[in-house]
Amino acid sequence: MKMNHDALLPVGAFILALFSQACLVSQPGPPKEVAMQSPPSPGGDKKPAPAPAHAPELVGATSTPLTLSSSPAQVTISLRPPTGPASSRSAGLQRKVFLTVENVISEQDAPNFLVYLNLPAGEDPEPAEFFLAGTLTTFGLVESSVETENHPSNGLSDSFDVTSLFLKLAKRKDWDPAKLRVTFAPRDWDRPLQVKVGRVGFFVQ
Amino acid sequence: MISAQPSSPLPFPRQTLEAARRFFRLYPDWWCGALAALSWSLILSGAWSHGAHGAHGSTPFSRELSNWILMVAAMMLPLVLPMLRIASALSFWSRRHRTIALALTGFFFPWFALGLAAAAVRGFPWAHSPLAPPLAFAAAALWIATPFHRRGLIRCHSRLPLAPDGWRADRDCLRYGYAIGAACCASCWPLMLACAFTGHQLIAMVGGFAIGVLERTSFRPQRRKGIALTLTLAAFYLFQALTP
Numbered sequence: 001m002k003m004n005h006d007a008l009l010p011v012g013a014f015i016l017a018l019f020s021q022a023c024l025v026s027q028p029g030p031p032k033e034v035a036m037q038s039p040p041s042p043g044g045d046k047k048p049a050p051a052p053a054h055a056p057e058l059v060g061a062t063s064t065p066l067t068l069s070s071s072p073a074q075v076t077i078s079l080r081p082p083t084g085p086a087s088s089r090s091a092g093l094q095r096k097v098f099l100t101v102e103n104v105i106s107e108q109d110a111p112n113f114l115v116y117l118n119l120p121a122g123e124d125p126e127p128a129e130f131f132l133a134g135t136l137t138t139f140g141l142v143e144s145s146v147e148t149e150n151h152p153s154n155g156l157s158d159s160f161d162v163t164s165l166f167l168k169l170a171k172r173k174d175w176d177p178a179k180l181r182v183t184f185a186p187r188d189w190d191r192p193l194q195v196k197v198g199r200v201g202f203f204v205q
Numbered sequence: 206m207i208s209a210q211p212s213s214p215l216p217f218p219r220q221t222l223e224a225a226r227r228f229f230r231l232y233p234d235w236w237c238g239a240l241a242a243l244s245w246s247l248i249l250s251g252a253w254s255h256g257a258h259g260a261h262g263s264t265p266f267s268r269e270l271s272n273w274i275l276m277v278a279a280m281m282l283p284l285v286l287p288m289l290r291i292a293s294a295l296s297f298w299s300r301r302h303r304t305i306a307l308a309l310t311g312f313f314f315p316w317f318a319l320g321l322a323a324a325a326v327r328g329f330p331w332a333h334s335p336l337a338p339p340l341a342f343a344a345a346a347l348w349i350a351t352p353f354h355r356r357g358l359i360r361c362h363s364r365l366p367l368a369p370d371g372w373r374a375d376r377d378c379l380r381y382g383y384a385i386g387a388a389c390c391a392s393c394w395p396l397m398l399a400c401a402f403t404g405h406q407l408i409a410m411v412g413g414f415a416i417g418v419l420e421r422t423s424f425r426p427q428r429r430k431g432i433a434l435t436l437t438l439a440a441f442y443l444f445q446a447l448t449p
Contacts (some may be wrong), residue, residue, distance in 0.1 A: 057298050102364070
């Protein structure tokens with residue numbers, strides 16, 4: 001059998017059309033969770049500065065998974081200065097900092113977790129509003145941890161805009177720009193608890 | 206009141222350079238897209254010069270394997286670009302290309318193993334029968350109807366935590382690529398085998414790629430459309446087999 005050469009032209013055009021569609025379907029930039037921004041904090045600036053037009057850049061993350069139980073869990077993350085687009089600051093643009101909690105999975109129900117940055121040792125997590133980065137909600141945790149015909153078992157992922165907290169922490173005496181402690185404190189819970197966090201990371205935009 | 210100054214447009218060469226810089230920043234996986242385009246161009250040029258002579262004539266094992274790899278690169282790379290982009294976005298800026306390269310290596314590993322099996326199967330005379338492609342496409346259509354295909358397809362969207370640096374990061378990138386590749390294999394192996402049975406004909410690969418794009422880019426399952434397209438390919442090759 002010999003192929004008709006003229007018939008190849010529309011086929012080639014079809015390939016190119018499909019290829020361009022495949023490339024265009026996913027929008028550029030970071031994963032959805034990373035790009036999500038929390039609403040501005042009540043104590044923040046009244047007129048937020050415009051965000052830069054590039055993707056957030058990873059500046060630090062945990063290397064191994066973290067297990068959360070009924071007592072507060074703490075992890076220290078080494079940070080390094082951004083070397084990509086986030087390293088160059090344009091005038092009038094405020095750098096944003098995001099804390100991401102990725103691949104949170106559990107086989108059992110779990111309470112929400114309060115997430116703190118640089119919570120001092122011995123400090124009671126509950127009233128420590130100053131250090132609070134946000135609340136890690138666990139709605140749908142068990143369901144997202146189990147693979148079905150409609151979704152893989154990726155678990156939950158969340159991100160927090162911690163820009164204003166970062167600025168507040170940077171003014172403290174114990175501030176170390178190369179290391180940051182993240183504390184997860186469970187809300188009231190009287191049942192067994194084991195939640196695995198795949199990765200905790202910091203992104204700068 | 207201070208009004209904002211309207212930003213003046215950049216001069217032509219700088220504007221183009223800025224646009225290129227933006228593109229390469231946002232799409233660190235651009236070179237994978239280029240590899241896929243190169244693969245398609247090689248396939249097109251091969252189809253142009255050789256037609257479909259490989260369908261019913263036996264080809265050496267090494268040639269069969271290289272054709273398989275070319276086919277996987279052309280058909281699967283465009284589909285896996287979003288996952289590679291996610292992996293690079295979750296890595297340090299300085300590691301983004303390394304992340305993509307390692308994930309790609311992991312991705313190709315299961316496909317290479319399947320390619321070895323496919324090339325070995327193509328060594329048998331029955332694999333060159335005119336009825337082999339339509340039967341293989343019919344089997345692929347049946348596979349699409351099974352929950353195994355759907356599970357494999359869903360696993361293609363798996364996300365694994367990636368360590369930021371060191372050997373753990375390399376290992377995680379390989380593991381992530383392997384997980385996606387194994388899921389892709391589980392989802393599409395009958396379709397790819399059917400394409401191999403046609404002697405890697407352009408029509409089969411374009412059809413298979415169209416099915417892949419349809420399944421990967423739709424939010425809702427496109428099972429019926431996938432089956433219909435695969436059966437169309439089966440009918441096309443059955444017609445070819447029955448016509449002298």
